[in-house]
Amino acid sequence: MKKKFFFWSIIWSAYILLAFDFWNWEKTTKIIFGIPSWIYWDALLVFSLVPVLFFLVSHEDDQA
Amino acid sequence: MNYSAIALYFFVIFLISVFAKKKTASSPLEYFIAGRSFGGLVLFFTLAATNFSAFFFLGFAGAAWKYGFGQYGIMAIGTSLVPFSFYFIGKKAWKLGKEKNYMTLPELVGGEFNSPLLRKLLLSVMVISTLPYIYTQALGGGIILSSVLGFDLVREGACLSVFLIGATVVLGGMRGTAWTDVFQGIFMTVAMAAAAFFVMKSLGGSSTAGQSAFSISPLHFSRPGPENFFTEVKWITLIMLWTFVNPLFPHIFSRFFAAKNTRALKTSVWLYPFLVGFLFLPPVLIGVWARGTLISFTSPDTVLPTMVETYAPKFIYILTMTGALAALMSTADSQLLSVSTMLAKDLFRTKNQIAVGKIFTFFICLAVCLMSLVGVSSQTAIFNFLVGTTFSALAAAFPSVFCALYFKRIGKIPVITSLVAGEITVIGIFFKLLPTFGIAEGIAAMVVSFFFLTFSYTLIKVIGKFFL
Incomplete structure (x- = not known):
């Protein structure tokens, strides 16, 4: 589980770099379906947190 | 149709609250935190639903209209990071709450330090x-009711809203507010999706809607937005602020105590970004x-009410405005319950805490x-001060809560x-x-708060070592 968590963390960190798109911070970017392309990166970043969080929480035992 | 829709909405909320009351035994544990039973x-x-207030419904579209698509990035990413702190703070708070029967944040911190x-x-x-947020939500309720029902009585509408919200709290307690949250959460999601779909169609x-907006204001399609609003520093510090502050809201923190087990908390943690990713886009699209x-x-x-009223069928407009009411009520009832819980448990030593x-x-x-009847508004100095310092005041409390949980x-x-x-x-900053x-x-x-924490801890250690 820990391996999977770290794997997803690395993927997620890569997304951060790409989604923030620091190199094009000041520029307007390509528009796809009326939405700027960097929004898709932001959305991917958000959705990639689902498996990251899933693996983070699932390596611990439940307590009742 | 407007009156019927609003009446039907309140009737459903009332029914859920009555049903919750029947399922709630007469004990503080049951009334204040639903007997720690939430799956x-x-x-x-x-x-x-508690976290996404009227700001999500009305404020997002307005902010996107002003600052562009950057609003989605900063809000969606910032909010989807919040579950990390939900997990690390919520898990420990739940455990301590279960062991020592804590039901409020001040009770937990005061209890852990015996202070x-x-x-x-x-x-x-x-x-x-x-408290100021409860008032803001009530004012929002007044605006929505006046707008949908077609009368110009915002103050009276605010008054009516807060008493209706109060009635659901008194009836159902924590169980009632949570069950109505489930209904309201689904309702506002459907309403927002329907609004975006019909506006887009019209x-x-x-692509056409986006190109029209782009031809008028291309800067709304850049990440910083017009006037370079979303700077790198703003991004990083706001995202940090939400991550630290969000779990400390009393209406959020009280829900950690209400979890049945850590599994329930885990499920809500990993599902959270999934909802955020979808839900935050429609209001931003409408705004741009x-x-x-x-x-x-x-x-x-x-922006949002006008766009929906102009470009969507009337029933969608009513659905959307009722959805906004659901967003607002689901936050306000939880805030009202959490404040009254804290006052009942932390201010008085009485046997009849429910009453x-x-x-x-x-x-x-x-x-x-x-x-609301007197006409207190955002222009009123004290109200302006309270609203302007809420996030900062909670952020300054973060080190205290963190130490109570992990560094007693x-x-x-x-x-x-x-x-x-x-x-x-x-x-001083305000x-x-x-x-x-x-x-x-x-x-x-928060940095100052952490500094004084470390400084006074070190000072006490030094005094203890050399002088005592």
Whole structure:
């Protein structure tokens, strides 16, 4: 589980770099379906947190 | 149709509250935190619906209209990181709550440090931070009711809203607010999706709507937005602020105690970004598309209602406005319950805590009603101060809560010093007596708070070692 968590963390960190798109911070970017392309990166970043969080929480035992 | 829709909505909320009342035994544990019984899905919906207030419905579209698509990035990414702190703070709070029967945040921190003073200090910070928000939600209710029902009685509408919200709290307690949150959460999601779909259809599809807006204001399609609003520093500090502050909201924190087990908390944690990713896009799209329509809006908050009223069928407009009411009510009822719970449990030592809680609920509703009738607004100095410092005040309390959960051996004196120093910093920053160096006020206050925590802890250690 820990391996999977770290794997997803690395993927997620890569997304951060790409989604923030620091190199094009000041520029307007390509528009796809009326939405700027960097929004898709932001959305991917958000959705990639689902498996990251899933693996983070699932390596611990439940307590009742 | 407008009256019927609103009446039907309130009837459903009332029915759920009555049903919750029947399932709730007469004990503080049951009334205030639903007997620690929430499973994963209920906890997930109640955390989400409680967190997404009227700002999500009306404010997002308005902010996107002003600042562009950057609003989605900063809000969606910032909010989807919040589950990390939900997990690390919520898990420990749930465990301690179960072991020592804690039901409120001041009770937990005061109890862990065995300090009634710390408990009262935190109670003051939490109550003062939350009360203005209850008033803001009530005002939003007044605006929505006036708009949908077609009368110009915002103040009276606010008064009616807060008493209706209070009635659901008194009836169903925590179980009632959570169950209505599930209904309201689903309702507002459907309403927002329907609004975006019909507006998009009327504007000729997403590409056409986007191109129209882009041709008028290309800067709305850049990440910083017009006037370079979303700077790198703003991104990083705001995202940090939400991550630290969000779990400390009393209405959020009380839900950690209501979880059935850690599994319920885990489920709601990993589901959270999934909902955020979808839910935050429609209001931002509507806000940016509004740029391409050339409609002149009286204020940013009117962007979403005007767009839906103009470009969607009437029943969608009513559905959307009722959805906004659901967003607002699901936050306000939880805030009202959490404040009355804290006042009943942390201020008084009484056997009949439920009755005291209900009395406080009534008096808070009455105070909010009177404030709205008198005409307190965002222009009123004290109200402006309270709203302007809420996030920072909670951020300054973060080190105290963190230490209570993970670093109890630090002792109560550094924690009290840190809390007091942090709150004084918040006031100093608000009145421009202290600089923030461009970072969010709350983060600045939290840094000061952490500094005093470390400094006083070290000082006590040094004094203990060399002088005692």
